[in-house]
Amino acid sequence: MKIITTIGAGQMASALSFPAVENGNTVRLVGTPLDRDIINTGKSKGFHPTLKRQLPENGIEYYQIEDVERALKGADVVICGVSSFGIDWFVDNILPIIPEDIPLLSVTKGMLDMEDGTMINYPEYFESKLVSNKNLSINAIGGPCTSYELADKDHSLVTFCGKNIxxxxxxKNxxxxxxxxxxxxTDVKGVECAVALKNAYALGVSLAIGLAIGRDGSGIEHYNSQAGLFGQGxxxxxxxxxxAGGGEDNIVLSAGDLYVTVFGGRTRKIGTLLGRGFSFEEAMEQLKGVTLESIVIATRTARGVRHMAERGIVKLEEFPLLLHVDNIINSGASAADIPWQSFETEKF
Incomplete structure (x- = not known):
């Protein structure tokens, strides 16, 4: 069987140990400098403190970052398990030491916006950072799947993307x-773009939850408004x-990932707080210490759209929900001022 070295002991990367170990593989879970407590707790108790689940009793070995080269020795697959906030750390410290003959599989979702507004996905970013003579197989996972439910073995349908089938x-095996x-x-652009965007729009849909339950949280959650925002998203x-140049069938991944994110997780929390009337600063204070990738992707995507609009590639009025979310985050706009009329269309 195979040896899988996972760099980053985050929730999703750690949850992948369940199917991997069940298939008879060995997982070497390597913590980043921020994961020391996770690795120590896993080693001593077999418990993941942020996933809040017992990890498989057999088949997992735990390593601190100082032992990363030992963890890579003899590995068959490397998993990039960092959040989007750790991508540059991974690029600088891990990418150069992965042997060419070991494929990389990334669980990190997100995109980067270039100065001209072009959005690139993380596999493309990884490739741009490789030394000129290094040929590394870079692959990624996309699709609607939360770490908690993967660990609980709920049925999940994801897509692995890469250049070599x-x-x-x-x-997959x-x-x-x-x-x-x-x-x-093999449509890496399509898959990665599809799943990266959902965080920005899940925040937008979640605004309706907060608006319905109100500042004091005593209201009743409504679904018409959520559905309207979901459709616009x-x-x-x-x-x-x-x-982005992705195949249109990947919208299934976008919609599925948007659905699961609206129903639970960190993005729902920040969107709901904003919808309840808390300022962005107040909402962030309440969620202090929580990784909020939705803020990053919403800001980057809106910035990219604005740059593309300046070049005449898109029109700003084509993205009213995205720009509303961005204005809440970066310009102090009221979450309640959802541009509903901008979502109306006429089809002939």
Whole structure:
């Protein structure tokens, strides 16, 4: 069987140990400098303190970052398990020491905006940082799947993407389980763009939750308004997906990931607080210490859209929900001022 070295002991990367170990593989879980407590607790108790689950009793070895080179020795696969905030750390410290013959599989979702507004995904970013003579197989996971429910073995359907279908089939063989269903795609742009965008729009949909329950939290959650924002989010994501050059079928991943994110997790919390009337600063203070990738992707995507609009590639009025979210985060706009009329269309 295979040896899987996971760099970053975050929730999703650690949850992947369940199907991997069940298939008879060995997982070497390597903590970043921020994961020391996770690794120590895992080693002593087998418990993951942020995933809040017992990890598999057998098949996992725990390493602190100082032992990363030992953890890489003899590995068959390397998983990038850092959050988007740790991408540059991974690029600077880990990417250079991964041997060429070991494929990389990234769980990190997100995109970067270039000065001209072009959005690039993390596999593309990784490739741009490789030394000129290094040829590393870079792959990624996309799709609607929360770490908690993967650990609880709820049925999850994801997509592994990369340039080589045979490598993807090998990775699927390692991780597929009766509850973890894996599609394969060589459309890296499409898959990665699709799943990155959902965080920004999940924040937007969650505004309706907060508006319904009110500042004191005593109101009743409504669904018409959430559905309206959900539909507008899908429309805007579909347009962005086309601009990025991804296949239109990937909108299924966008919509699925948007759905699961609205129903639970950190992005729902920040969107709900904003909708309840808390300022962005107040909401962030309440969620102090929580990793909020939705803030990053919303800011980057809106910035990219504005740059593309300056170049005449898109029109700002095509992205009213995205820009409303960005204005809340970066310009102090009121969450309540959702531009509903901007979502109306006429079709002939």
């Amino acid at each position: 045979e490598t993807l089939r090998m990775l 390692i991780f597929e389980a009766p509850y973890y269903h894996i599609s394969l795609s 899908v429309r805007e994501m579909k347009h962005l997906l086309k601009i």
